Amino acid sequence: MKAAVLREFNSVPGLEERAEPVPGAGEVVIRQKYTGICYRDILTLKGRFPRTRLPVVPGHEVAGTVVSIGEGVESVSPGDRVASLIYVPCGVCRFCTGGRENLCRSKVTLGEGADGSYAPLVRTHQRSLVRVPPSVDEESAVISACVTGMIIQALKGRGRLSEGETVLVTGAGGGAGSHAVQIAKALGAKVIAATGSSWKEEGIYALGADSVVANRSLSGKVKELTGGEGADVAVDTVGGPTFREALKSMNFGGRLVVIGNVDSATVDLPLGYMILKGLELIGSVSSTRKNVAEALEMAGTGRIRAVVDRKIGLGSVGSAYADMEKRSTFGRVLIDLSAGQ
Numbered sequence: 001m002k003a004a005v006l007r008e009f010n011s012v013p014g015l016e017e018r019a020e021p022v023p024g025a026g027e028v029v030i031r032q033k034y035t036g037i038c039y040r041d042i043l044t045l046k047g048r049f050p051r052t053r054l055p056v057v058p059g060h061e062v063a064g065t066v067v068s069i070g071e072g073v074e075s076v077s078p079g080d081r082v083a084s085l086i087y088v089p090c091g092v093c094r095f096c097t098g099g100r101e102n103l104c105r106s107k108v109t110l111g112e113g114a115d116g117s118y119a120p121l122v123r124t125h126q127r128s129l130v131r132v133p134p135s136v137d138e139e140s141a142v143i144s145a146c147v148t149g150m151i152i153q154a155l156k157g158r159g160r161l162s163e164g165e166t167v168l169v170t171g172a173g174g175g176a177g178s179h180a181v182q183i184a185k186a187l188g189a190k191v192i193a194a195t196g197s198s199w200k201e202e203g204i205y206a207l208g209a210d211s212v213v214a215n216r217s218l219s220g221k222v223k224e225l226t227g228g229e230g231a232d233v234a235v236d237t238v239g240g241p242t243f244r245e246a247l248k249s250m251n252f253g254g255r256l257v258v259i260g261n262v263d264s265a266t267v268d269l270p271l272g273y274m275i276l277k278g279l280e281l282i283g284s285v286s287s288t289r290k291n292v293a294e295a296l297e298m299a300g301t302g303r304i305r306a307v308v309d310r311k312i313g314l315g316s317v318g319s320a321y322a323d324m325e326k327r328s329t330f331g332r333v334l335i336d337l338s339a340g341q
Ligand SMILES: [Zn+2]
Pocket: 037, 038, 039, 040, 060, 061, 086, 146, 147
C-alpha cells in the first residue's frame, strides 16, 4: 500500500510503498476512507514529541471498517465500523482501570510511537476502539477521538461546564475551535468565539456562536458581552498568543482549559489575580473512550457536524501544513485515502 512516511524531523512525509499491516494479539487492522491532519502532526514532524520513533507513518486520527483481527480480539469483528483513540493505552494502570486512560503514562501514540494513519490501512489495539453508530458519517467518525472527543474531555471533564454558563473559545475557526463552538452550544452554554482571522467570522456564527470577537483585546469584548463578568469556562486552543487575553477574560471561579500550544511559548502567570478571582488553570489531554462514544452520539443525532476545510490526496500534506500554519484553513483538513487505492 501507499503510505506517507516521515524519515527525518523537519521534513515533509514522503510517499512510499509499504507492506500492509498484520494484526498481532489484541490488535485490529482498519481500512480508512479518511484521516485528519492535526496541528499535532506539524509538531510531531518538528520533533516536539520525544517518544516519536523514525521512520514512522504519521497521523493519529483513525476511523473506518475492521478488515482483520488478531488473536484474542473479541470486542469487534471484520466489517464493524470503529473509531480509535489516538493512542493505545496499557489497560492495566490505575488511570486505565479508572476510566482516565488519556493519562496512561505507558500509552503509545499512533503516528509517533507506532505507525499511524497516513495510509489506507492502520493497525491499532482493541483497547483503543469505540463502535461507530450507523447514523454517523465517516467525516464525523474520523475526528471523534482527537477533535470532538477531546473537546468533550476539555469542556465537560476538565472544565465542568454547566448549562447556562458562558464559554470562551479561542482559535474558533481552527480544527479544534470550530468544533468547540458547536459542542459548547450543544451543552447549553452561551458561546463567545475569538478568532485572529476576520474572514472566518461568518462561518463561526453559522456554527452557533452567540458572539464572535477578534483575538486582539478580546478580554475587553468578553467583559462587555457578559455585563462585566467574564467567561465561566474558556477553551484556549491556541496557547501563547492568546493565553494572557483569555486569562483576563475569566469570571470569578473561572476555569481556563488549555488544549493548544502552537508555538510552545511560556507565559507569565499573575498569581495574585489567580488567587483573588479563584481561577483554575487546567491542562486537558486527548480523550477517553467514553468521550469518543459521546462525541459519536452527538454527531449521530445531528447536534454537531464535522467542519471540513477540504479533502486532499496523501501526496499533498505539505501544502496543508503550510496553510494550517498560516491559519488559512477553516475546520479540519482531511486526507482522502480511498483515492487511487
Ligand atoms: Zn489530532
